[in-house]
Amino acid sequence: MSRVLFPKISAYQKEWLDVRGGHQLYIEQSGNPDGIAVIYLHGGPGGGCSEHHRRYFDPEKYRIILIDQRGCGRSRPSPSIDNNTSADLVEDIENIRLRLDIGYWLVAGGSWGTTLAMLYGIKYPKAVLGFILRGVFLGNDSEYRWLYHNTGAACFFPEYYQEFNQHISGVNHKKLLQEYYEVLTGSNEIAAIAASKAWCLWELRLSTIEHHHIDIRHVDDAHQALCMAKISSHYFVNHCFIEENFILNNLAVISDIPAIILHGRYDMVCQLIHAHQLVQLWPNAQLQILPKAGHGGFESQTIDGFCKAADTMANFITEQGNMGK
Incomplete structure (x- = not known):
């Protein structure tokens, strides 16, 4: 039987944590x-x-x-690429673990979240009970x-790629990301907002096989789009601040x-x-x-698979007697 998300629940605690570099984490x-x-x-x-x-996880x-x-998001300042690297994010996660007085925990994530989860595990393997990773x-x-040259995803979505490419007019596809x-980090705020919406529309159109006819109206949160595009491009032009094949080369850890x-x-978005x-x-x-899923985190088969994986991990961790204390 296919699983659906657990019912909506509210957070019982929200806070902001001061970390180095002038950031506060939500x-x-x-x-x-x-x-x-x-x-x-x-x-x-x-x-x-x-x-x-x-709602991926059984709240009991x-x-x-x-x-x-x-x-990004509700963290402060937002959007901000200052003092924002993979190493910073890894240390932020560890500071959160210490702040919440957690001995070890299950680390889960989707897409870029899988990258960050593995980078964190490589740096702090003893803090990790297990991983659930979606869309590596x-x-x-x-x-x-x-993603950004005309020889990849563009071959499957040529009309969408043309629109994405032409938003930055006259640019060779090899320089598109740069x-x-x-534009996203420049002084023209209007141009940056427009570019951020085009950036997010391109990825949104690639992300799902369950929804069609996606257009710019589906990118309706300007702040979220600017966070996504500005920070993503910052990471990608800097190769995510890691060496090529870093994760595969350090996987033994x-x-x-x-x-x-x-x-x-x-x-x-992320190839199998x-x-x-x-x-x-x-x-x-x-x-x-x-077998019938794309990249989106809330497609039917993805929800089913993730919720079942979370239950499997809960049973395994409980059997091991290791609850994260």
């Missing part, structure tokens, strides 16, 4: 305060967390922690080329930690091949290919 907790500690890491970079992310079993990563992104050059970054990896077969490569090097990782 943190919320919901579910069972005495349950298994889980942190969910949102995508983007710069996407922000959603109240629906709480889990102490659910959501955050807005530095520079490794932060390698081939993934940027797939040109978007310059987390290879003993159990992981459930979910990936849509028709994911046009990278999840496949990952599990070849990760003996304790299980790849579940979702």
